[in-house]
Amino acid sequence: xxxxxxxxxxxxxxxxxxxxxxxxxxxxxxxxxxxxxxxxxxxxxxxxxxxxxxxxxxxxxxxxxxxxxxxxxxxxxxxxxxxxxxxxxxxxxxxxxxxxxxxxxxxxxxxxxxxxxxxxxxxxxxxxxxxxxxxxxxxxxxxxxxxxxxxxxxxxxxxxxxxxxxxxxxxxxxxxxxxxxxxxxxxxxxxxxxxxxxxxx
Amino acid sequence: xxxxxxxxxxxxxxxxxxxxxxxxxxxxxxxxxxxxxxxxxxxxxxxxxxxxxxxxxxxxxxxxxxxxxxxxxxxxxxxxxxxxxxxxxxxxxxxxxxxxxxxxxxxxxxxxxxxxxxxxxxxxxxxxxxxxxxxxxxxxxxxxxxxxxxxxxxxxxxxxxxxxxxxxxxxxxxxxxxxxxxxxxxxxxxxxxxxxxxxxx
Amino acid sequence: xxxxxxxxxxxxxxxxxxxxxxxxxxxxxxxxxxxxxxxxxxxxxxxxxxxxxxxxxxxxxxxxxxxxxxxxxxxxxxxxxxxxxxxxxxxxxxxxxxxxxxxxxxxxxxxxxxxxxxxxxxxxxxxxxxxxxxxxxxxxxxxxxxxxxxxxxxxxxxxxxxxxxxxxxxxxxxxxxxxxxxxxxxxxxxxxxxxxxxxxx
Amino acid sequence: xxxxxxxxxxxxxxxxxxxxxxxxxxxxxxxxxxxxxxxxxxxxxxxxxxxxxxxxxxxxxxxxxxxxxxxxxxxxxxxxxxxxxxxxxxxxxxxxxxxxxxxxxxxxxxxxxxxxxxxxxxxxxxxxxxxxxxxxxxxxxxxxxxxxxxxxxxxxxxxxxxxxxxxxxxxxxxxxxxxxxxxxxxxxxxxxxxxxxxxxx
DNA sequence: GATGAATGAGCCTTCATTCAT
DNA sequence: TATGAATGAAGGCTCATTCAT
Numbered sequence: 001x002x003x004x005x006x007x008x009x010x011x012x013x014x015x016x017x018x019x020x021x022x023x024x025x026x027x028x029x030x031x032x033x034x035x036x037x038x039x040x041x042x043x044x045x046x047x048x049x050x051x052x053x054x055x056x057x058x059x060x061x062x063x064x065x066x067x068x069x070x071x072x073x074x075x076x077x078x079x080x081x082x083x084x085x086x087x088x089x090x091x092x093x094x095x096x097x098x099x100x101x102x103x104x105x106x107x108x109x110x111x112x113x114x115x116x117x118x119x120x121x122x123x124x125x126x127x128x129x130x131x132x133x134x135x136x137x138x139x140x141x142x143x144x145x146x147x148x149x150x151x152x153x154x155x156x157x158x159x160x161x162x163x164x165x166x167x168x169x170x171x172x173x174x175x176x177x178x179x180x181x182x183x184x185x186x187x188x189x190x191x192x193x194x195x196x197x198x199x200x201x
Numbered sequence: 202x203x204x205x206x207x208x209x210x211x212x213x214x215x216x217x218x219x220x221x222x223x224x225x226x227x228x229x230x231x232x233x234x235x236x237x238x239x240x241x242x243x244x245x246x247x248x249x250x251x252x253x254x255x256x257x258x259x260x261x262x263x264x265x266x267x268x269x270x271x272x273x274x275x276x277x278x279x280x281x282x283x284x285x286x287x288x289x290x291x292x293x294x295x296x297x298x299x300x301x302x303x304x305x306x307x308x309x310x311x312x313x314x315x316x317x318x319x320x321x322x323x324x325x326x327x328x329x330x331x332x333x334x335x336x337x338x339x340x341x342x343x344x345x346x347x348x349x350x351x352x353x354x355x356x357x358x359x360x361x362x363x364x365x366x367x368x369x370x371x372x373x374x375x376x377x378x379x380x381x382x383x384x385x386x387x388x389x390x391x392x393x394x395x396x397x398x399x400x401x402x
Numbered sequence: 403x404x405x406x407x408x409x410x411x412x413x414x415x416x417x418x419x420x421x422x423x424x425x426x427x428x429x430x431x432x433x434x435x436x437x438x439x440x441x442x443x444x445x446x447x448x449x450x451x452x453x454x455x456x457x458x459x460x461x462x463x464x465x466x467x468x469x470x471x472x473x474x475x476x477x478x479x480x481x482x483x484x485x486x487x488x489x490x491x492x493x494x495x496x497x498x499x500x501x502x503x504x505x506x507x508x509x510x511x512x513x514x515x516x517x518x519x520x521x522x523x524x525x526x527x528x529x530x531x532x533x534x535x536x537x538x539x540x541x542x543x544x545x546x547x548x549x550x551x552x553x554x555x556x557x558x559x560x561x562x563x564x565x566x567x568x569x570x571x572x573x574x575x576x577x578x579x580x581x582x583x584x585x586x587x588x589x590x591x592x593x594x595x596x597x598x599x600x601x602x603x
Numbered sequence: 604x605x606x607x608x609x610x611x612x613x614x615x616x617x618x619x620x621x622x623x624x625x626x627x628x629x630x631x632x633x634x635x636x637x638x639x640x641x642x643x644x645x646x647x648x649x650x651x652x653x654x655x656x657x658x659x660x661x662x663x664x665x666x667x668x669x670x671x672x673x674x675x676x677x678x679x680x681x682x683x684x685x686x687x688x689x690x691x692x693x694x695x696x697x698x699x700x701x702x703x704x705x706x707x708x709x710x711x712x713x714x715x716x717x718x719x720x721x722x723x724x725x726x727x728x729x730x731x732x733x734x735x736x737x738x739x740x741x742x743x744x745x746x747x748x749x750x751x752x753x754x755x756x757x758x759x760x761x762x763x764x765x766x767x768x769x770x771x772x773x774x775x776x777x778x779x780x781x782x783x784x785x786x787x788x789x790x791x792x793x794x795x796x797x798x799x800x801x802x803x804x
Numbered sequence: 805g806a807t808g809a810a811t812g813a814g815c816c817t818t819c820a821t822t823c824a825t
Numbered sequence: 826t827a828t829g830a831a832t833g834a835a836g837g838c839t840c841a842t843t844c845a846t
Contacts, residue, residue: 012826028320030231034820044828049821108319115316117378118309119229128378156389162375162382163390169374170367177318177329181363188357189364196397213809235837245811250838414830430722432633436816446832451817510721517718519780520711521631530780558791564784565792568773575772576765579720579731583765590759591766598799615805637841647807652842 013051016041017065020058025108029059029116056120063113063126066106070130073097074137083145084194087138087164091190094168095183098175107172135161142197151197160197167193214252217242218266221259226309230260230317257321264314264327267307271331274298275338284346285395288339288365292391295369296384299376308373336362343398352398361398368394415453418443419467422460427510431461431518458522465515465528468508472532475499476539485547486596489540489566493592496570497585500577509574537563544599553599562599569595616654619644620668623661628711632662632719659723666716666729669709673733676700677740686748687797690741690767694793697771698786701778710775738764745800754800763800770796 019041023032034055038045052058073093080086097103117124138161145151167190175181220242224233235256239246253259274294281287298304318325339362346352368391376382421443425434436457440447454460475495482488499505519526540563547553569592577583622644626635637658641648655661676696683689700706720727741764748754770793778784 028316031320033818035818038829045821046823046829047827050826055820111316111319114374114378115229115312118312119232124378128380131375131378131380155393156386159386159390160393162380163368163372163387163393166371166375167364167368168371170370171364173315173370174332174363174367177325177332179329179332179363185357185360186364189360192356192361192364192397193394194397196393196395209809234835236835246838247812247840248810251809255837410830430718433722435814437814447817448819448833449831452830456816513718513721516776516780517631517714520714521634526780530782533777533780533782557795558788561788561792562795564777564782565770565774565789565795568777569766569770571773571776572769572771573766575717576734576769579717579727579734581731581734581765587759587762588766591762594758594763594766594799595796596799598795598797636839638839641808648842649808649844650806653805658841 009051012043012047013061016043016048016051016058017061019043021062021065021106021109024059024062024112025105029055029112059113059116060120060122060126062109063116063123066110066113067126067130069106071133074134083141083148083150084198086141087194088187088190090134090138091168091187092183095171095186098172098181099183104175107176111173111176131165134165138164145197155197164190164193210252213244213248214262217244217249217252218259218262220244222263222266222306222310225260225263225313226306230256230313260314260317261321261323261327263310264317264324267311267314268327268331270307272334275335284342284349284351285399287342288395289388289391291335291339292369292388293384296372296387299373299382300384305376308377312374312377332366335366339365346398356398365391365394411453414445414449415463418445418450418453419460419463421445423464423467423507423511426461426464426514427507431457431514461515461518461522462524462528464511465518465525468512468515469528469532471508473535476536485543485550485552486600488543489596490589490592492536492540493570493589494585497573497588500574500583501585506577509578513575513578533567536567540566547599557599566592566595612654615646615650616664619646619651619654619661620664622646624665624668624709624712627662627665627715628708632658632715662716662719663723663725663729665712666719666726669713669716670729670733672709674736677737686744686751686753687801689744690797691790691793693737693741694771694790695786698774698789701775701784702786707778710779714776714779734768737768741767748800758800767793767796 016037020032020037023036023040026032027036034045034048037048037058041048048058052061074090080089098107113123113127117127135158139157142151142155142157142160146153146155146157171181171186217238221233221238224237224241227233228237235246235249238249238259242249253262275291281290299308314324314328318328336359340358343352343356343358343361347354347356347358372382372387418439422434422439425438425442428434429438436447436450439450439460443450450460454463476492482491500509515525515529519529537560541559544553544557544559544562548555548557548559573583573588619640623635623640626639626643629635630639637648637651640651640661644651651661655664677693683692701710716726716730720730738761742760745754745758745760745763749756749758749760774784774789
């Protein structure tokens, strides 16, 4: 029988994660010390270790929360009958998020996770699963498009979907390095790809 | 009057860098200790610090050498008159490298650098300049394609080039996370994009 | 709300300083490693660095505490109306301290500080201020003596005070090098100086 | 049969010592690295180790050379029949040297040696012997003065001599810490002492 | 003798983690 | 549960010294 409401537990956990994410976005995982997280959260070392077994778990928990938020982005799309329109609206949601300061901060952490995935299997699974979801969604859309005739039947849905996701990942990288990539510019490039999907007549 | 040829200096430097790159690919920058580099290189701490001021400089030097090797990849393309063929051959060179073990190891380090670029301005400049080069090359090809009529005049060369590079970056990420992306699959997706470039709308 | 009284903080600080002083007296500042202080204090490295930022600060803190103890010595003198007697009793307090083992150990550290003052401005200020205090006191006594007629009006109080202090410093040096300087011998020499102060010329 | 003239040997040795003294005066013994001496001398590590077994020997050699130069100072006095005049001229030589930049630099090193004497027996012997010489000289003068009636017979020559030397040492300290001690001021104080010596009539 | 690249022991310092209160 | 002083293993780096040329 927990004396403290599990709700309070979750709130405290969330506080810590938020503080950690701020630190991680600012300095990266390995430059961030637990002391930094302590200062940022206003809590104590003991308290943090009461909620997480250590720094690694903190990173993984951040990975988990990022994962959830990315999924939420996908769910925003309006279920249109026009497959190309649906793809376009997914893209637009993604690119729009990338222009906002908060979205950018989240991507800074994401890039850390992408690198961390090379060493931490838990993180790699999070990252990979975070990519398979949109790929599966797009594959599904493409198949429907092929059925309806909107998309060239020679297109391999899996490869095309993977490439689209790859393109967005690359754009995230470039944005993070300070390159200017406007939503219009990126949508233009995306439309080229969509044109290719529909091209063979 | 140095008894040892200045040549030896460069060789020793290269030895250290190679050892460091192996360690970095294996464990990442921040998990790699100087002690690791010492063991890997068979040299001593003092010797390494005689050639590099510290770990940061070691990372930057690795970034510099990666930079050089990536540029070399671009130079391999045969200067064909057919713009689309040229783009395809650039893509093929890139993707081929990605299937080789050595290419993959180099990309593991590259991903570390991509993340490091968020914190180290020297690395960021290296990374950014390493991306502007292929973009400029592709922009040039696209312009020529538009002149010759092979490419849709509505295409914005800059955005399209950026998107192509982004796509390759994303594919690198996915490969590094253990996803299977065959050259054929990636070339197929690339061809979709090329079709979009050529499409009359 | 600290669970531990701030008092404990000061006690711990004092423990560290005492350990450091023992080490410094034994081996000098630069031969003493933090490791030595750790062993002597029975504490851990982290603990010491929680109270002092490094060795330099430790040295300065030692300088500060020496400073305080020296001031205390001066305060011991009984405020007699006879200026020469007052000077003599200051001298006696000083020389007496120099015969005790503890006083000698403290002087060993003081000599280190004297040398350190050449390089560390904080220490130099401590040392200089530690010398200006007795000089000011003696100047004051001499002026009073001149008013009362006990001391030759031609005497320049500042220079004479400085010379007296210098004499004591030199005696400290000689004692530290193992020379035998008895209190009687030193007092005899001091009396010669006092005789000079009183002399009609 | 040495292939190189022993003269050359000595010259090289002197070069090294001069470079070392400059470094030592600037940064102290323990802040000075052999590398510093190498740079200052323009020679190589191996060369220095060909002439000295290590840093400690270098310090001791510096101590030895200081020793010699101080003795030289004493020899400058003109052998007057007036004992008080002789003492005064010794004092003047000493104090004059202290106003010159070069004399000050030498004293900076001397202070290092004074501190070093606590730990290095060779240095302590040098320092002590460097003090006994002037003391012996002054004792001799005082005895002669007592014979001639110029100096109070109650004066204990040994203690008085020691005190005079002590006074000069203290003045050196104060000068090194940046205090302004003019020759006139110091001579005035010295004269007070001399007056004390002659005082009892 | 002279050179200077290389050595490696050992120093200072950090920081993830623990535990008595 | 929360606190935060204390721990101590381990990392980055320096520098006196050596030795092949």
